[in-house]
Every structure is written in C-alpha cells, then in structure tokens.
Amino acid sequence: MKKYCYDGTGHFDINKASTDETELCPDRAEAEARIEKNNEKIDELQQKLYADKKEGVIFLFQAMDAAGKDGTIRAVLTCLSPHGVHEAAFKAPSSEDLAHDFLWRIMKEVPAKGEIAIFNRSHYEDVLIGKVKELYKTQANARRIDLDKVIENRYEDIRGFEKYLYHNNIRVVKIFLHVSKKEQAKRFLSRIEEPEKHWKFSAGDYEERKYWDAYQEAFESAINETATKHSPWYIVPADHKWYMRYIVSEIILKTLEDMDPQFPVVTKERRETFESYREELTKEVGKVKDKNKDKDKDKKKKKKTDKAKDKE
Numbered sequence: 001m002k003k004y005c006y007d008g009t010g011h012f013d014i015n016k017a018s019t020d021e022t023e024l025c026p027d028r029a030e031a032e033a034r035i036e037k038n039n040e041k042i043d044e045l046q047q048k049l050y051a052d053k054k055e056g057v058i059f060l061f062q063a064m065d066a067a068g069k070d071g072t073i074r075a076v077l078t079c080l081s082p083h084g085v086h087e088a089a090f091k092a093p094s095s096e097d098l099a100h101d102f103l104w105r106i107m108k109e110v111p112a113k114g115e116i117a118i119f120n121r122s123h124y125e126d127v128l129i130g131k132v133k134e135l136y137k138t139q140a141n142a143r144r145i146d147l148d149k150v151i152e153n154r155y156e157d158i159r160g161f162e163k164y165l166y167h168n169n170i171r172v173v174k175i176f177l178h179v180s181k182k183e184q185a186k187r188f189l190s191r192i193e194e195p196e197k198h199w200k201f202s203a204g205d206y207e208e209r210k211y212w213d214a215y216q217e218a219f220e221s222a223i224n225e226t227a228t229k230h231s232p233w234y235i236v237p238a239d240h241k242w243y244m245r246y247i248v249s250e251i252i253l254k255t256l257e258d259m260d261p262q263f264p265v266v267t268k269e270r271r272e273t274f275e276s277y278r279e280e281l282t283k284e285v286g287k288v289k290d291k292n293k294d295k296d297k298d299k300k301k302k303k304k305t306d307k308a309k310d311k312e
Helices: 028-052 069-077 123-127 147-167 181-193 195-200 203-226 241-259 268-311
Strands: 056-063 085-089 116-120 170-178 233-237
Touching: 028 069, 028 241, 056 069, 056 241, 069 116, 069 241, 123 147, 123 203, 147 170, 147 203, 170 203, 170 241, 181 195, 181 203, 203 233, 233 241
Parallel strands: 056 116, 056 170, 085 116, 170 233
Antiparallel strands: none
16 A cells, blocks of 8 residues: 555655546456455454454544545445444534643544544544634634644644554554545535435535635645654545545555454463363253253153143
8 A cells, every 4th residue: 555655755745646546456346346355354353453452543534525434434344343443523623622622532532452443534623624714713722822833733743642642552544535626526416416315415515615725735734744654644546436445445454464463362371270160161051951951851741741631
C-alpha cells in the first residue's frame, strides 16, 4: 500500500492524487473476491489481537460527503467480532464537548490494548470544518489565545496526541477517501432520483459543496501537517466504491499483519495444573453421561409399561 501511503516525507498535493484509478486491481469481481479473502484473515488477526492484549489500533476515516465512509466501514469491517471493536461517529460537538478541549471527546473513544476502534470522522473535524468555517472564532477561548494561531496549534496538538498514543501501544491509521467533485454530484443526484435513497440526501451536504475548494485545501494542509511514519495517512481513490473498499481492506489487513498479534503462550507450570482440572471435568462429564443413560433406561421402561397397558 506504499502507493497510497503518505508518511510526511515530501509534500502531498491533493490535486495530483487520483480519485478514479483502479491500478492495483482493475477487475471488480476480482477485487470483491479479494475482499472476502482479506476479511477471513482480518477476522483471524482480530481474534489474536483481542487475546494478545498488547496493542490497540484506531482506523480513522475522513472524507467529503458522499465519499462512502459508512458503506466502506460496513463492507470491510463487519467481519470483526463485536468483542473488542467499537465504532465512534463524531458529529457536531455538543455543548458539553465544547466546554472541554477539542480532544476531550476523542480520548473517551481511544481503544484499550487488544481492541480496535473505528472512527467515522474524528479530531480532524477541528482542522477541517473548524478551519473552513472558522468555528473557533465563535467558541469560548481564554483572552490569551491568539485566534490566528488556533489551527496551527491544533496541528501541533494532534501530532503530539498521536505520538503519545503510539508510545502507549495504540496505533492511529488515517484513511482519506478521496472523491472527485463530479462523482459527489452524481451520488447526490442518485439520492434525489432514487426514492430508497431520499433519506440520505441533506440540503446541508449540498450547501457544503460551495466550500469545495476550501475543504480540499484544508485536507491537503491537515495531511501535510500531521502525516508521520508512526501515524501515516492513506489517500484512497473513492470514485469507484468497489476499488476503494478493496484498498481499505488491504490497508487494514497489512496494518494488523504488521502488528503481528499472537495468542498468549501458556507456561509449562500452568499446563501442569490442567491435569487436575481434567480429572475433575472428566468425572463431571461421566456423571452427566450416567444420568443420561439412566434417563434413557427410564424412558424405555415407561414405553414398555405404556405398551403393556395398551394391550390390556
């Protein structure tokens, strides 16, 4: 996945990043088949991760509206067991969220070691919509805060936050689903023209298109300012949903393989204690079998008795 990975080396130019290529797997049927195979491996690795309990991971999704975050999360991550996995969808902050620092609501969703967290939007909203709409100017700030440096300071805070997590056994894998403006328009039209998709269409989403260029600049800046080797960004072409989902499944699989979780090794001393448990459990199972045999005998006797009564 090096083709789509940006780890802070060089400069990321969003206008040069493809939205519609299918280079790594041009055939849709093949891509979907690979997703199924990847899902089996992801499921196995997640079981090991949960048992190992040495490292956790956040898979973070950011995108423009209609890029396909929800569908991708469903298609790629439903293979995971509910144990040790949770999704956090970060909408507009509540009054309680705004009363705290901007990372406060994020910290509450950080996974424990052995767990996976899926972030549907994230702390990056504060340097995306927060930057484009200059929301920080209408929020409560101490008089000493220089509003012209708020976004710059947030980049620094995010870098520090993600470095802190990495040093404390939590990886942050950031995935930007890169959709074109034309493809977004097509998807909005389908939501208007197809009755079963009406519920998806929001006038607010359409209004956000007016800020398209500003959002593209905000994404480019956020990626350049926060991509690191320990917390890279993956820029995934999103115009073809099937290809986007395949690439995301590869990113998740490669991340878990790199983490290399293992089932815990049972010590020799502990294995030696198993013998006493085996004896007790064997006796218990034997008693259950004997009881079942007695029940079967009673049933047979009852049947014979009932038949004899019927003959009389």
